[in-house]
Amino acid sequence: MSPQVESKSSSIVIVGAGVFGLSTAIHLAERGYTNVTILDKQSYQDSHYAYEKERHTTDYGSLSCSHCSTADINKIIRAAYGSQFEYQTLALDAIAKWKKWNEELKTGKTVPPGFSTSDALFVNNSTVTMTTGLEMDQFEKDTIRNMDRVGLRETQVNLHNPQDVARARAKGFGFAVDAFSTSNISSVLDTQSGFVYADRACHFALHKAQKLGVKAILGGSKSTFSHFLENADGKITGVKTADGVSHQADLTIMACGGWTPSLLTQLDNLCETTAGSVAMFQLPQDKALWDKFAPENFPTWSYDIRRGKYGGLYGFARDPNGVVKIGYRGTKFTNPQTQADGASRSVPVTRWTQEAIRQIPLMASRVIKGFVRDYLPELIDCEMTSRLCWYTDSYDNHFVIDFVPDHHGLMVATGGSGHGFKFLPNLGEHVVDRIEGKKNDYLQYWNWRSLEKGAKPYNSIMEGVGSDRSLHHQAMTSLDRFATQLSRL
Ligand SMILES: Cc1cc2nc3c(=O)[nH]c(=O)nc-3n(C[C@H](O)[C@H](O)[C@H](O)COP(=O)(O)OP(=O)(O)OC[C@H]3O[C@@H](n4cnc5c(N)ncnc54)[C@H](O)[C@@H]3O)c2cc1C
Known part of the structure; x- marks a missing residue:
């Protein structure tokens, strides 16, 4: 156990119910953590991670649909990672777990409302x-x-x-x-x-997390991160949401995908x-x-x-x-x-x-x-x-799963860099290892880090408005x- 989380009943708030947040929530609960809350500004309990409401039979009324990288119709699931043997191993493990999730559906072990036992999340069509x-x-x-x-x-x-x-x-x-x-x-x-049916997979994962005891607060000002709570020692003690409510936490995990770099500005030049x-x-x-x-x-x-x-x-x-x-x-x-x-x-x-x-x-x-x-x-x-x-x-295409330097009680899980979805079933295991201070083969790549002077980044980032990519x-x-x-x- 890390000094940041003293027991399995310590309070943990995850901001963001995309792939990184969902996977973290599931694995915390599976490892016995009993006080986990996930907040997301989007109403996933209604939109079911659908990007476009007109493509779905449910009448969402005036609700807007989802718009993070996780909310999509499909995502590629591959284990081919070139020379990156560590990601190949991680992806092969993820594929095995996608098959287990298919099995959970098929056998009726986990069947969210709106799903049937003939549904599959992962389709092995090569x-x-x-x-x-x-x-x-x-x-x-x-x-x-x-x-x-x-x-x-x-x-x-x-x-x-x-x-x-x-x-x-x-x-x-x-x-x-x-x-x-x-x-x-x-x-x-x-x-x-x-590939996996991405929106269905996230709907399934959210249901699974809730079934395991994770509390989800989704949609509107009650679940929109506004700012961090900080005590006199500079420790982050939770978050305040846009409705003014404080959510106290021993550990806060920011997993806000594309919004993370603007909410956690310490990520400048890293993400x-x-x-x-x-x-x-x-x-x-x-x-x-x-x-x-x-x-x-x-x-x-x-x-x-x-x-x-x-x-x-x-x-x-x-x-x-x-x-x-x-x-x-x-x-x-x-x-x-x-x-x-x-x-x-x-x-x-x-x-x-x-x-x-x-x-x-x-x-x-x-x-x-x-x-x-x-x-x-x-x-x-x-x-x-x-x-x-x-x-x-x-900048190096690796995830960032670590504690934020100089901010006790604050962690970040982000940097999916275009290849994170496939790890929905297993990424959270590694986040929990980080929380518990356990060593594993992956965490060395996902440390808080900075580009060495003169080194060439894999992804050029923060080029500003002058960049022709703007x-x-x-x-x-x-x-x-x-x-x-x-x-x-
Ligand atoms: C075009 C595209 C194609 C991709 N294709 C693949 C693929 O084929 N295979 C693959 O493995 N990966 C793929 N990826 C990568 C993968 O989708 C991402 O790595 C992954 O979905 C990132 O998840 P996330 O949880 O970090 O972020 P997100 O999915 O962005 O989730 C972040 C969540 O944080 C919430 N949030 C943000 N701000 C706040 C706030 N203030 N308060 C509360 N909640 C907040 C958002 O509402 C959102 O739900 C692709 C990505 C893109 C963009």
Whole structure:
């Protein structure tokens, strides 16, 4: 036990019920902590983490829907991590736990209202990683080597190797082998990966946390963090919410995703909020198209994912409403705003924030449409909607799970950097290890830290309004809803 939390009945307040907060809450409760409260300004008990209410059958009335990076229709679940063996191990553990959560649903052990025992959260429909050029990317070579180390070489399929392809077909992944025309590009199929229904998974996780005894206060001023409570010794003793109510806590954990860097300014130069761009193509009522893009017939995929601003694409099979989602992260956009302390920090701006935005940068839309034209022409005439989705990048792409220096009683769990969702079932174990002062293989990467002078960051952060990644300099798509006519490219 750390000196910050003396017993399992110590009070712990988590601010933020996204992936980091939910996972922390579940694992605290599973390890026997009995006084855990999770606060979130969004009404997840009503919105069920749905980004768009019109896509759901529930009538949400005037409620706005959710808008954090966690609230989404689907997210990629992969264990391929190139040379980063530690994340591969963590992701393989997460996949095993996703399967357990599927099992909890199937066997009726945990079935939130609105779910049935025939539902699944994780879908193992595999991932095709495509890269321009015939030479396999170093990342894929490293992944194959590291999968070999743990006896999983056969899960990686070089689509230019006939023996590998025959193995994939024999395992039932022929649909993924044939999904794209890849004769002129390097492509590797990972048969152990796929996607999760993200909003459903978070709804499930929130239900699980509450069932384990976690108290959730969600939606409106009663759950919106306003400021920290601090005693005369400088210890953080909880938070005050926007309704003026104090929530005393022995330990406060800030897990506010894209909002964390502006709420906890000590994160300057360690974390910054940046946006990925997402396009959603609505399939028309056409059985052939619905069949083609069904998860059992179409894989999760990525294209030139680490190749800069003209690449960085990934996509999914259709969801139950016939939506095919394609994401672009070739450029991570920022929204620098001057804050009360005079410093400029990027802050999330979405369809649901006060200053709403419904468009994405034109550049992102062009790269997405270029891919659609070349690889998925069936989507050209589909109605397309778009949105910005906010990451919290750290400068080295590792999470930040640690106590805040010089602030006894305060911890942070953030820095998902675009790859945190897959760890919803297991990330919290490591947060609790940190709280309890236990050593584990991961925490060394997630320490509070700063970039050494002269060192090159993995992610350039806090470049301010002068950066060409700033939304201030981006031409935006003109409408929220527009047909993807290629003539407009
Ligand atoms: C476009 C995009 C695509 C991604 N794709 C993948 C993927 O395919 N696979 C993968 O593994 N990961 C992916 N990620 C990363 C993953 O989504 C994130 O790492 C993860 O969801 C971050 O969770 P979080 O809890 O840190 O933040 P969030 O999900 O942002 O949650 C933070 C919560 O804090 C709350 N909050 C904020 N301010 C306050 C306040 N003042 N008071 C109370 N509550 C507050 C918010 O309402 C929110 O619920 C993607 C991210 C993006 C943006």
